[in-house]
Amino acid sequence: MTDHGQxxxxxxxxxxxxxxxxxxxxxxxxxxxEAPLARYVWRISGYSDDDIADILQNAFISAYRNLNxxxxxxxxxxWLYRIVHNETISQHRKRxxxxxTVSVEENDDVFELLASEVDxxxxxxxxxxxxxxxxxxxxxxxKYREVLVLKYLEDKDYREISDILQKPMGTIATLINRAKKxxxxxxxxxxxxxxx
Amino acid sequence: xKDFSKNILQTIERKNIQPLPxxxxxxxxxxxxxxxxxxxxVGGISVSVILFSLSDAVETGMGRMMRMxxxxxxxxxxxxxxxxVMIAFGAxxxxxxxxxxxxxxxxxxxxxxxxFLASIVLGGLLHAAGAGRLVDxxxxxxxxxxxxxxxRKMHLWMHxxxxxxxxxxxxxxxxxxxxxxxxxxxxxxxxxxxxxxxGTIEAVPGERIRVFGSVVAPGVFHATELFPWxxxxxxxxxxxxxxxxxxxxxxKMPLRS
Numbered sequence: 001m002t003d004h005g006q007x008x009x010x011x012x013x014x015x016x017x018x019x020x021x022x023x024x025x026x027x028x029x030x031x032x033x034e035a036p037l038a039r040y041v042w043r044i045s046g047y048s049d050d051d052i053a054d055i056l057q058n059a060f061i062s063a064y065r066n067l068n069x070x071x072x073x074x075x076x077x078x079w080l081y082r083i084v085h086n087e088t089i090s091q092h093r094k095r096x097x098x099x100x101t102v103s104v105e106e107n108d109d110v111f112e113l114l115a116s117e118v119d120x121x122x123x124x125x126x127x128x129x130x131x132x133x134x135x136x137x138x139x140x141x142x143k144y145r146e147v148l149v150l151k152y153l154e155d156k157d158y159r160e161i162s163d164i165l166q167k168p169m170g171t172i173a174t175l176i177n178r179a180k181k182x183x184x185x186x187x188x189x190x191x192x193x194x195x196x
Numbered sequence: 197x198k199d200f201s202k203n204i205l206q207t208i209e210r211k212n213i214q215p216l217p218x219x220x221x222x223x224x225x226x227x228x229x230x231x232x233x234x235x236x237x238v239g240g241i242s243v244s245v246i247l248f249s250l251s252d253a254v255e256t257g258m259g260r261m262m263r264m265x266x267x268x269x270x271x272x273x274x275x276x277x278x279x280x281v282m283i284a285f286g287a288x289x290x291x292x293x294x295x296x297x298x299x300x301x302x303x304x305x306x307x308x309x310x311x312f313l314a315s316i317v318l319g320g321l322l323h324a325a326g327a328g329r330l331v332d333x334x335x336x337x338x339x340x341x342x343x344x345x346x347x348r349k350m351h352l353w354m355h356x357x358x359x360x361x362x363x364x365x366x367x368x369x370x371x372x373x374x375x376x377x378x379x380x381x382x383x384x385x386x387x388x389x390x391x392x393x394x395g396t397i398e399a400v401p402g403e404r405i406r407v408f409g410s411v412v413a414p415g416v417f418h419a420t421e422l423f424p425w426x427x428x429x430x431x432x433x434x435x436x437x438x439x440x441x442x443x444x445x446x447x448k449m450p451l452r453s
Contacts, residue, residue: 031200057200
């Protein structure tokens with residue numbers, strides 16, 4: 001196996017080139033992205049660890065198979081997030097009938113940041129619990145939830161979100177505006193019990 | 197997920213998964229771009245036939261014809277089949293462009309607008325070169341279900357009592373009288389001494405013309421305006437027909453009056 005030192009000094013794009021010559025180096029990219037991607041999948045789907053591992057395994061294998069199709073004009077992370085996003089959507093369609101449970105393991109700071117960015121009015125509201133914000137996110141339309149997650153929780157810029165979701169940047173800006181309105185509306189609508 | 201990367205690499209090895217060769221992605225993109233360009237080309241051809249049909253209508257007393265037979269006029273001169281083809285291939289061009297590597301970066305309106313604009317510009321050039329007319333005629337020859345502009349126009353221009361007839365010149369002069377045979381096979385003596393507009397009529401046997409005027413006696417038509425059957429564009433070869441109705445390319449000498 002590869003050692004961590006060998007990976008750390010290489011960029012994603014260099015590792016892609018090297019992986020095409022030596023498969024073992026793919027481990028560097030997997031280790032670099034497995035945690036953020038797992039968190040991302042959880043944020044947009046609320047799936048269990050096992051389900052997330054399945055999604056990531058399929059996504060990493062798909063990425064490996066399509067490595068020659070990686071477009072260097074994109075960030076590698078955007079390309080990988082796109083594959084993971086598509087795999088999550090695909091799994092979501094297959095499992096739609098199965099009820100989802102909301103598990104809260106997120107750091108409160110991240111959710112407070114979202115509440116603050118979306119400007120959910122009064123200071124008192126900003127002290128919403130992570131559980132409540134998570135529940136609000138889960139109650140949102142998926143297309144709005146995913147842009148909020150990418151923008152405020154994954155800290156992606158418009159270009160990256162456009163590349164991940166494969167939508168024009170203007171559309172992303174519109175989606176984010178509408179998502180913020182929907183988020184705010186659901187927060188102000190009432191108690192957590194009415195959200196879900 | 198401690199051994200996550202190890203598990204994935206083992207799966208890749210066990211299933212002998214290899215990165216797909218670069219040429220597959222290249223071919224996929226080239227195919228999409230080629231299909232997009234082909235759609236724009238088909239759109240351009242459609243536009244050229246539409247322009248051919250509309251320009252033919254404009255040249256030949258459109259206002260009068262529209263007042264006389266508005267429904268049949270639109271049905272005759274608006275080539276709805278080609279309008280549908282243009283819309284269908286415009287939509288196809290959008291789908292193809294959207295699936296290219298960078299296609300998602302552009303709004304639907306931008307892609308659709310650009311492909312239609314390209315088709316319109318291309319169609320204008322093709323029409324100027326006479327392609328619209330050739331395509332319309334060729335389709336009428338090889339596709340039995342297709343009714344070209346010629347076939348559609350015949351009904352519209354066969355209303356002698358309402359002041360319009362059309363047919364092939366048999367003999368005569370554009371300044372005195374012409375004998376023409378209409379599309380039902382009936383012969384007409386057309387008085388042309390009072391014609392105020394002759395368009396680009398050369399009055400040679402076999403030439404097809406349209407005539408505005410009035411019936412003055414059975415089989416006698418008093419003409420006020422003459423038009424060629426099909427608009428003759430600057431770059432088009434004037435149509436000529438031999439005695440069997442076959443299209444000829446060479447010019448014949450005009451008849452003496």
